[in-house]
Amino acid sequence: MNTAYNFAFFDEGSKREIRRATLKAIAIPGYQVPFASREMPIGRGWGTGGLQLTLSLIGKEDVLKVIDQGSDESVNAVSIKKLVSDTTGVQITDHTSRATIIQSRHRIPEVPLNKDQILVLQVPLPEPLRYFEPSEHETKKLHAEKEYSGAWLMLFEQIMKYGSMTTGADHPVMVHDRYVMAPSPIPRFDNSKMNENEALILLGAGREKKIYAVPPFTKIVSLDFEDYPFEGESFDGKCCRLCGSEGVFLDELIDEATGETYYQCNDTSYCCEILNEVEKAGVN
Amino acid sequence: MKLDIVHDLQSVYRKLVDSTSRPGLISDLGKEAALLDGKNAAGCSNSMLLLALTLLDPEVTFKVYGSDAEAAEKEINQLTFAKAVQADQADYLFILEDAGAGTLDEAIENANPGTFVNPHKSALIIAETGAISAGECLLLKGPGIQTSTGIKMDLIGNWIERRKEKNREYPTGVDLVFVDRNHQLLSLPRTTQIALNREEEREWVM
CATH class of the missing domain: 3.40.50.11310 (Bacterial phosphonate metabolism protein PhnH)
Structure with missing residues (x-):
């Protein structure tokens, strides 16, 4: 120290x-x-x-x-x-x-x-609300009045343009x-x-x-619409190449030599803990 | 004063964070309170002084309610350099145990509730009470509480009603913190809904 x-x-x-x-x-x-x-x-x-x-x-x-x-x-x-x-x-x-x-x-x-x-x-x-309103003074007013049509409109426009909500991360919540x-x-x-x-x-x-x-x-509550419900990223049928975990957030990686796509836990300490447990069990 | 202003006040703050984020969770300031020398001249309890030392500095204002409020205000001003002001302008309102019945109601009524644009400019009321303990007299609900939680507190007056009125237009409102003689701390932020648990009524319903 x-x-x-x-x-x-x-x-x-x-x-x-x-x-x-x-x-x-x-x-x-x-x-x-x-x-x-x-x-x-x-x-x-x-x-x-x-x-x-x-x-x-x-x-x-x-x-x-x-x-x-x-x-x-x-x-x-x-x-x-x-x-x-x-x-x-x-x-x-x-x-x-x-x-x-x-x-x-x-x-x-x-x-x-x-x-x-x-x-x-x-x-x-x-x-x-910054995406559609650049002024801090105005966004503070919108929050004060609980005027959130702009936030929903932003998602609506994404659906109109791309067929789904395209917020990769930072999807607004209530x-x-x-x-x-x-x-x-x-x-x-x-x-x-x-x-x-x-x-x-x-x-x-x-x-x-x-x-x-x-x-x-x-x-x-993540913002969404009745007919376009909010969905998290799905990793159905995929698992971590190292620890085999399913139902966790996976990184998609590409093996440059073979061109093969594989998946790995994004949370490295979680992956390590699972691997260590497996190893311990194997040794015993 | 054997109090370490770095480590002991950090620990007071963390207890305040715990109690505020989980209303109904009673924190014990006994260890830190014991480090303050005896009872101070102005009549504030040690746990009240600890909270003043944790939160106050020249950037904020405060007001004290009590039988000798002036002396207490002087003491807190000398310790923290915060300025004593009128109730409706104060960021922190301290209510001493000897302030008399109804003072909490008055403080809640006078306290600054902030505005819709700036609800964080509202006041925090810190009040000394009788004993605070886990119990079933008051039922709490809201963020920080899984379903509901119960507490028992020796405090008379219409403060629950007054608080409800003051906090009617969320997000404006006032936050309350209570400390008792045994240095138990309870925090009731504006989002917490309080219901009186009347035994008679429950029996009647059953």
């Missing part, structure tokens, strides 16, 4: 400001609370919102897991883990079930979260029957995991200076 810095990098005033915004965000699920996003030692848009939430939450007893697109070992995840562990000395883990704070970019882990965990999601674009919220660019596959989740989910957008939250056991 590097003692030249404050515990958790921030001064106490910065933590207090982020904490006050976080508490308001929990009290108003799905509402984007503005906060004074701090300058961080990583670039804006690289997870500064999530990092600020993590640093404001973390204590000596916490166990931290950071994932980037399902991977514990990508550059972004490793840098964030290094920064937090250098300034706090907390334990780092890859195991989802052992972590108390999980900071994630673009995935909700495959292992179901429990009540003692907090999931922190990094958000690039927190405003689900929180507690009040706010339309960007769930951060998680794949549609993960949207249903947000609904009535056991863990507290906090979302932070550093560049856009917004914090919002989904408390545990909160109703989350």
